[in-house]
Amino acid sequence: MFGGLHSPRPLPEEGALAAVARTFTPRVEAPSPTPVLLDLSGLGRRWPTPQELGRALLDAAASRAIEAQAALAFSRATALVLARARPGLTVVPAGGEGAALAPLPLEHLDVGAERLSLLRRWGLRTIGDLARLSPVSLAARFGPEGPRLARLARGEDDGVFVPAPLPERFETTLELDWPVDGLEPLAFLLGRVLEPLCASLAARGAKASSLAVSLGLVDGTTHALSLRPAAPSGEARTWRTLVLLDLEAHPPRDAIVRVTARAEPTPVRAVQFSLLDPAQPSPERLAETMARLHAWTAEGRSGSPQLVDTHRPGAFAVSTFAPPPLPRGRRGEPPPFPRVALRAYRPPRLAHVELRGGAPSFVSAPGVRGAVAACAGPWRASGDWWDVAWSREEWDVLLALPRGPAPGGGLYRIFLDRLREEWFVEGELD
Amino acid sequence: MSAVPLPAEAPTPSPAERKRALEELLRARRLQAQAPPLRGEDRRLPLVTGIAGVDALVGGGFPRGALSEVHGPASSGRTGVLLGLLTRATRGGALAALVDPLDRFDPASAAAAGMELARLLWLRGPRIAAEEASAKALADASAAVATLASSGLFDVVALDLVDAARERRRLPTATWLRLQRLVEGTTTAVVLVAEEHVACGPGGARLALEPVAPRWSGPPGPARLLGALAARARAGRHALRGADFALAAL
Numbered sequence: 001m002f003g004g005l006h007s008p009r010p011l012p013e014e015g016a017l018a019a020v021a022r023t024f025t026p027r028v029e030a031p032s033p034t035p036v037l038l039d040l041s042g043l044g045r046r047w048p049t050p051q052e053l054g055r056a057l058l059d060a061a062a063s064r065a066i067e068a069q070a071a072l073a074f075s076r077a078t079a080l081v082l083a084r085a086r087p088g089l090t091v092v093p094a095g096g097e098g099a100a101l102a103p104l105p106l107e108h109l110d111v112g113a114e115r116l117s118l119l120r121r122w123g124l125r126t127i128g129d130l131a132r133l134s135p136v137s138l139a140a141r142f143g144p145e146g147p148r149l150a151r152l153a154r155g156e157d158d159g160v161f162v163p164a165p166l167p168e169r170f171e172t173t174l175e176l177d178w179p180v181d182g183l184e185p186l187a188f189l190l191g192r193v194l195e196p197l198c199a200s201l202a203a204r205g206a207k208a209s210s211l212a213v214s215l216g217l218v219d220g221t222t223h224a225l226s227l228r229p230a231a232p233s234g235e236a237r238t239w240r241t242l243v244l245l246d247l248e249a250h251p252p253r254d255a256i257v258r259v260t261a262r263a264e265p266t267p268v269r270a271v272q273f274s275l276l277d278p279a280q281p282s283p284e285r286l287a288e289t290m291a292r293l294h295a296w297t298a299e300g301r302s303g304s305p306q307l308v309d310t311h312r313p314g315a316f317a318v319s320t321f322a323p324p325p326l327p328r329g330r331r332g333e334p335p336p337f338p339r340v341a342l343r344a345y346r347p348p349r350l351a352h353v354e355l356r357g358g359a360p361s362f363v364s365a366p367g368v369r370g371a372v373a374a375c376a377g378p379w380r381a382s383g384d385w386w387d388v389a390w391s392r393e394e395w396d397v398l399l400a401l402p403r404g405p406a407p408g409g410g411l412y413r414i415f416l417d418r419l420r421e422e423w424f425v426e427g428e429l430d
Numbered sequence: 431m432s433a434v435p436l437p438a439e440a441p442t443p444s445p446a447e448r449k450r451a452l453e454e455l456l457r458a459r460r461l462q463a464q465a466p467p468l469r470g471e472d473r474r475l476p477l478v479t480g481i482a483g484v485d486a487l488v489g490g491g492f493p494r495g496a497l498s499e500v501h502g503p504a505s506s507g508r509t510g511v512l513l514g515l516l517t518r519a520t521r522g523g524a525l526a527a528l529v530d531p532l533d534r535f536d537p538a539s540a541a542a543a544g545m546e547l548a549r550l551l552w553l554r555g556p557r558i559a560a561e562e563a564s565a566k567a568l569a570d571a572s573a574a575v576a577t578l579a580s581s582g583l584f585d586v587v588a589l590d591l592v593d594a595a596r597e598r599r600r601l602p603t604a605t606w607l608r609l610q611r612l613v614e615g616t617t618t619a620v621v622l623v624a625e626e627h628v629a630c631g632p633g634g635a636r637l638a639l640e641p642v643a644p645r646w647s648g649p650p651g652p653a654r655l656l657g658a659l660a661a662r663a664r665a666g667r668h669a670l671r672g673a674d675f676a677l678a679a680l
Contacts, residue, residue: 047472286581289581296553305535307547396656411644
């Protein structure tokens with residue numbers, strides 16, 4: 001037997017009706033918050049008659065402040081339609097589905113607005129009117145949909161019952177007999193919390209994309225932390241290390257009496273590796289390493305450098321380090337021959353520059369000082385006049401440093417900021 | 431009566447044909463040798479910079495599982511050689527890390543060198559105006575190198591110690607010994623870049639660079655460009671072996 005449970009009023013929360021249904025049976029079909037369909041097979045020993053079972057359903061809904069109406073029938077379609085159409089409890093005996101549905105208006109049948117208007121133009125008013133039509137005639141007019149409509153109107157089921165899986169919570173709590181102070185004993189306790197959690201994730205073929213840990217403290221407060229590494233992990237050891245590293249950086253202010261860990265599951269992603277390409281880094285180990293470098297990552301001082309689409313000198317961005325696989329074919333390309341690199345001074349060092357014949361003849365800046373032995377320039381560039389404008393005159397200069405090595409000093413890139421009329425050393429060419 | 435032709439004998443290859451066949455065979459073998467290594471095999475080869483003279487000096491490349499160093503004065507090509515090493519590693523599909531306590535790395539130079547920037551982890555020092563790194567920044571940087579080297583994820587971990595000579599001397603000498611011990615037996619090459627000799631492990635490469643002279647595109651004048659940076663590299667404990675090289679300008 002099947003049961004339909006429907007609430008004509010707004011629900012206190014979206015899954016409230018399905019939650020009521022799950023207190024009776026785990027086999028619940030809930031494609032929308034209301035109505036929901038229950039498979040009631042096997043409940044006869046607890047509720048001997050359908051009327052008792054129906055009343056128990058309505059009472060359970062009322063106890064959660066839900067105004068519900070229920071219908072029990074031997075066909076799913078009948079139970080759903082009657083639950084929507086009739087207030088209170090409706091129980092349909094076996095074989096009485098068609099008769100129970102017949103007096104109901106056509107609007108209660110889920111046929112779509114366009115088809116409903118067509119059926120009305122044909123002069124049909126009730127579900128019984130539709131049930132009396134020949135399925136062959138309906139098939140001639142509606143195609144394969146016609147016989148389905150006829151079966152629906154007679155209260156016959158189409159398809160199979162598909163129970164919705166129970167939403168799972170991956171959460172473990174450990175209440176401690178004695179307060180724990182310090183990370184070393186906590187590491188052992190975290191293992192006891194995280195290992196069953198990761199085992200239950202693995203049993204469902206899932207990993208945790210994030211982990212929320214809540215530590216109940218002696219003073220009654222809670223120390224909460226949330227971790228979301230770059231890649232999901234199902235390793236208890238990795239999560240324990242990440243939690244301990246976070247607690248090292250942000251220790252709780254009192255001893256701990258309760259540990260709760262809640263994981264957000266994500267399906268395991270299968271990756272096909274290549275025979276020739278280098279192995280990709282293990283996501284767990286990468287996340288662990290980045291967590292160990294938290295002093296650098298927390299201040300945004302680590303990541304992958306990225307060029308930005310501008311001509312402004314020295315412009316770049318730093319993104320999160322998440323190396324993608326090397327594009328196919330890129331590996332075989334020979335890279336260009338190594339070039340001179342700039343060792344950038346950030347910010348550029350303010351310099352005093354003496355000119356002779358329009359070219360720099362002496363440069364003095366913190367850490368850089370000497371007569372210019374040779375130079376190339378000037379190279380003028382400007383941009384961003386619509387935003388923060390910049391304009392500069394660039395020179396590459398070879399300095400004969402007084403304390404430098406024998407063949408000469410260093411090569412530096414200097415520039416004149418034409419808006420501020422000041423010289424700067426941008427960096428060393430090395 | 432028509433004459434029945436005798437069956438032709440198999441022609442004997444001439445010496446020239448034999449030579450050609452042999453050359454083809456050799457070419458095929460060489461191509462086979464140049465084929466990309468299978469998965470995992472490339473983590474045993476030394477790491478090259480792409481500068482043939484320099485790679486030959488250090489025995490075919492910077493060795494894995496050892497602490498190596500590149501040192502030299504300003505504009506001797508230290509950074510160019512380092513970027514060449516990081517570029518070859520990242521273009522081969524490996525990961526590389528650069529610990530840069532003085533925040534001197536220029537992403538535009540690395541991109542011009544052809545580096546796969548997405549495969550480089552850059553740890554930048556604090557943004558300071560001073561030209562010297564603080565002792566704490568260097569201690570943090572050496573700890574970060576130890577973390578990266580022990581992770582086993584990176585083929586190259588480089589530490590840039592240029593312009594930090596004074597504070598570097600305040601670091602305990604055991605720092606480098608510990609780093610060498612840590613990296614032994616791994617597939618990671620740790621490379622220090624500095625102005626002068628810092629430390630080099632027993633199996634590591636020690637490369638000393640000195641500037642020769644920059645090359646300019648022409649006589650002094652407005653259209654002149656920096657052409658290349660010429661330098662001399664010496665390797666070995668007593669720097670007996672040497673090679674000249676030049677890095678093209680940006």
